[in-house]
Amino acid sequence: MTKSERKRALRGRAGRMKGGRGSGRASTGNVRLWGRHAVEAALLNPDRVHRKLWATREGVESLDGELPQDFPIEYADTPDLDRLVARDAPHQGLVLECATLEDRLLDEVLDEADGRPLVFLDQVTDPHNVGAIMRSAAAFDAAAIVTQDRHAPPESGTVAKSASGALESVPWVRVVNLARALEDAARAGYWRIGLAGEAEAVLAEAMPAGPVALVLGAEGPGMRANISGHCDALARLPITDRIESLNVSNAAAIALYAIASRSGA
Template identity: 80%
Template sequence: MAKGERKRALRGRAGRMKGGRGSGRATAGHARLWGRHAVEAALKNPARIHRKLWATREGIDSLDGELPADFPIEYADVTDLARLVAKDAPHQGLVLECEALENRFLDEFTDADPARPLIVLDQVTDPHNVGAILRSGAAFGAAAIVTQDRHSPPESGVVAKSASGALEVVPWIRVVNLARALEEMAEAGYWRIGLTGHAEATLAEALPAGPVALVLGAEGAGMRQNIEGHCDALAKLPITRAVESLNVSNAAAIALYATTTR
């Protein structure tokens, strides 16, 4: 379908936005995503069930690929879209409501390519950090990220925007008991490395040749003692004394690079 034909096909569903100012949250069981990369990746993900796209005409034109003629879309202006997302969120003329992705299970990935590391996040709750870690995971070929369901952010527009499309690429495994998940990784042959500034060994010294699970804790608090106790080794990144520590998403990116280039 040509671009002009696509516009004609979508124009019949155009209309003004209704409702008050939004928080950026979708209804229960749904996710509301915004921004070109996040929306485009979700539209291309066959695992996604899409409910509705609100967009400016410029936003539609920025997408790579064609939308089906019967895709549920409503044209809106920038001000209307701002009411659907978190305050000051950079929606870039695109807001998509879709079903949340189905939960994945750890045993789907522990038997996968041993060269692809797992990323384990212990109570990392900032959605910007989780999104950035997903993006680094996609860049360096991580098999999945693993979080504790009760202490991690929900799937959201903030996570998706920070991930810049990687939310659709890197599987996100939510578990009830993170310590038990680490035990399952060990049973599957993964060497569990906890990243912490008080470790003696550097990451390069701690890295084995086989499968690796990189474990990172929240900024400030770091890993909980019980989670440290479920690691096979503790390691640090060799940073200078000019800074006390790195942002968890930066640390994850460096650790992933070191793991994939060992």
């Protein structure tokens, strides 16, 4: 079936949105994703259990790739979709309800990492930042991001939209004890580098030849003392004194690029 034929078939199967109103929340155990990249990546992820797609006709036309056969779609107008998501969420005419992703275990990720970098986030709670870091992790082939169960945002439409599809491809490991997880990474051969603005060494000086676990703290307080104490080295990015610091997602992107550049040298 060609792309145009598939879209005609989808239009034929789709119903109209009943009532045109929603709570803005997904049912228990589910999550609502919005925006073309986030929705498209979730639809193409075989590990997702999909529930329902609400969409404008223009939103469906924007999708690429194959959608599951007989997928339940309800067509809706933009104001109706606005009520299904967070206020002012840029849904681009697409809102998907699906089950949350299954938990990933750190041991499992370490077995599959093959030396690719890991990203540990210490109490980074802003979902926009976590999503943006996940996007950079996908761009620079990181094996996973690791956060605590607590003091980290849940899987959400905001994280998925900021990740621009990377939520579906970058494993997100949630652990009870981040310090213990760093110890597990060290035993697996990772050199743990914590980014800290007060560090004496710049990142290039602290970089090892082997696998790197990059550790970043929340904006403002930075890493907690216990977490920085579990790093093999602390390093800073060589920014000028014209600015005090970088956003944590920008810092992650620069550091991951530096790791990737070193690996490819």
